[in-house]
Amino acid sequence: MTASQTPTPAEELRGAGLRVTAARVALLDAVRAGDHLGVEAIASGVRDRVGHVSLQAVYEGLHALTAAGLIRRIEPAGSPARFEGRVGDNHHHIVCRSCGVVADVDCEVGEAPCLTASDDHGFAIDEAEVIYWGLCPDCSTASSAPRAL
Secondary structure, eight states: OOTTSOOOHHHHHHHTTOOOOHHHHHHHHHHHHSSSBOHHHHHHHHHHHHSOOOHHHHHHHHHHHHHTTSSEEEOOTTSOOEEESOOSSOEEEEEETTTOOEEEEEOTTSSOGGGSOSOOTTOOOOOOOOEEEEOOHHHHHHHHSOOOO
16 A cells, blocks of 8 residues: 555554454444434444444444544533544534534644643643534524514
């Protein structure tokens, strides 16, 4: 493999020390093809590709992929866990208070300034999670529309 080629999901799994299975490849593909998907949506995508797979196997696979750094788990307050394929950069999220849609927000200042806490209390900080909250354009428009009597 040359340096310019993107590794296949199977190569990424092997590189992370994980066993390559059809379900894990489908799981990685489903997360990366989605947009901050919940477990049920991911399970549906995996089943579309490989047939029956238990929800427990999906949870275990998501845990393994997250621990290996191949995917990222986010859990906005009051929401179930969601997963994304965008890892290894300094980005944050914005969540609609009404419908729950989640979108990526790039860090305004680039590198990882949010990792410099005013007081780290002796912790070795390696990640900061910023979540912005508001109304998405669709919900914002719907809430300002006149209501019929």
